[in-house]
Amino acid sequence: MRKQIAAANWKMNLTLSQGEQLLKDIQSKPHTLGANQLAIFAVPFPYLPMAQQQLAGKQNVFIAAQNCYSKKSGAYTGEVSVEMLQSLGISYVVLGHSERREYFQESNQFLAEKINICLEYNIHPIFCCGEPLSIREANTQNAFVAKQLEESLYHLSAEQLKQVVIAYEPIWAIGTGKTATSAQAQEMHAFIREQLTAKYGAATANEITILYGGSVKAANAGEIFGQPDVDGGLVGGASLIADEFVAIINALKNN
Numbered sequence: 001m002r003k004q005i006a007a008a009n010w011k012m013n014l015t016l017s018q019g020e021q022l023l024k025d026i027q028s029k030p031h032t033l034g035a036n037q038l039a040i041f042a043v044p045f046p047y048l049p050m051a052q053q054q055l056a057g058k059q060n061v062f063i064a065a066q067n068c069y070s071k072k073s074g075a076y077t078g079e080v081s082v083e084m085l086q087s088l089g090i091s092y093v094v095l096g097h098s099e100r101r102e103y104f105q106e107s108n109q110f111l112a113e114k115i116n117i118c119l120e121y122n123i124h125p126i127f128c129c130g131e132p133l134s135i136r137e138a139n140t141q142n143a144f145v146a147k148q149l150e151e152s153l154y155h156l157s158a159e160q161l162k163q164v165v166i167a168y169e170p171i172w173a174i175g176t177g178k179t180a181t182s183a184q185a186q187e188m189h190a191f192i193r194e195q196l197t198a199k200y201g202a203a204t205a206n207e208i209t210i211l212y213g214g215s216v217k218a219a220n221a222g223e224i225f226g227q228p229d230v231d232g233g234l235v236g237g238a239s240l241i242a243d244e245f246v247a248i249i250n251a252l253k254n255n
Contacts, residue, residue, distance in 0.1 A: 003209045004225070004252040005165065005232040007040040007126060008239030009066065009094060010047075019047050023054045025242035031249045033060040039249055041239075042066050042094050042126075045080055052089060064092035064126065067100060070113035082121040093118055094234075096128040096152065098171045108151035115152060119160055126165045126234065127152065128213065129192075133172035141170075142191055149195055158204045161196070166210045167234040168192060173214030174236065182223045182230075185212045189229035218247035225251050 014022065023041070033039060042064035043051045051063045069079035085093065095118070096111045111127070118125045129148040131141040145168070153161060168188050170180050180188075189210050196205035212224055213234035224230055232252055238244040 001036050002207060002231050003036055003038055003165075004034075004254075005038045005040060005209055005211055006245070006249045006252055007042060007064065007092075007094075007165075007167070007211060007232070007234045008245055009042045009097070009213075009234055009236050010044060010239060011066070011099070011236060012044060013240055014044075014047075016047060016050060019043060020050060020054065022240065022242060023051060026246055027054075027058075029242060029246040031246045033249070034252075034254050035060075036254070037249075037252045038062060040064050040092055040126075042092070048085075048088050048090060062091045063089075064094055065090055066094050066097070068093050068095070068114060068118065068123075070110060070117060072117065082117050082123055085123060086121045090123060092124045092126055092165070094126045094128065094167075096148075098128060098130060098132075098169055098174060102171075108148055111152045112155060115156070115164065119156075119163055124163050124165060126167055126211070128167045128169055128234070130169040130171050130213070136170065136172055141188065145188065145192065146195055149192065154199055158200045161200060161204060162207055164208070166192060166208060167213045168210060169213035169234065171214075177215055179215040179220055179224075180212070182220075182227050185224050185230055186227035189227065193229050216248060218244045218251070221248045221251035225253055 038060050040062045055061050068082050100106045115125045131144045135144045193205050209231040211232045211234045212230050216233040216235045217238040
């Protein structure tokens with residue numbers, strides 16, 4: 001049974017007190033997480049200890065970092081290592097978000113190095129992939145995403161891959177208010193699972209959680225999550241609003 005995940009990506013937003021209040025507000029609103037459902041909060045680095053403390057003991061709730069570096073330690077001023085994250089009890093790290101790829105020129109090969117070190121430290125990567133508008137308009141999105149998967153993930157064993165969550169994010173739908181239709185989301189998620197099946201076999205591919213990221217909100221979460229190969233969402237702006245994110249959690253599938 002694949003995990004169904006509502007992952008909040010706060011990006012570079014909120015002060016410490018605002019983040020504390022948001023987590024309190026979310027906890028105060030009615031929501032339940034089934035045995036196969038997770039809520040993950042990817043918060044800015046300075047807020048990781050606060051979020052860990054706020055959510056300590058909550059069933060099926062985890063804290064994620066929004067990034068990490070590819071080396072264990074060293075003279076890399078301003079970077080954060082997975083060893084540091086592990087020492088805080090962090091379980092997940094978002095890797096390869098389109099903003100990291102675009103603004104910081106993170107390559108597929110560089111992301112493969114990050115994935116390797118995360119797995120070495122038993123931290124689950126949430127690996128982001130997806131195409132920009134120009135690629136979608138040229139109808140070459142499948143080849144584009146297949147290359148991202150091949151260059152960043154295909155060196156992994158099947159057992160290693162099972163520790164990875166994949167997040168498909170059509171870049172043209174991030175923060176734009178545009179959303180891929182549920183059919184478009186399902187089409188790409190099914191394609192990704194087909195690619196994983198070809199490389200690792202159906203049994204492994206069917207265990208991999210694939211999230212949709214791109215202007216997910218309460219109003220469309222149920223329809224998107226209802227697609228057979230969509231296993232939840234990586235949520236940006238709507239995760240900063242307690243009512244919205246709680247509704248998104250409650251839209252997760254139970255099977």
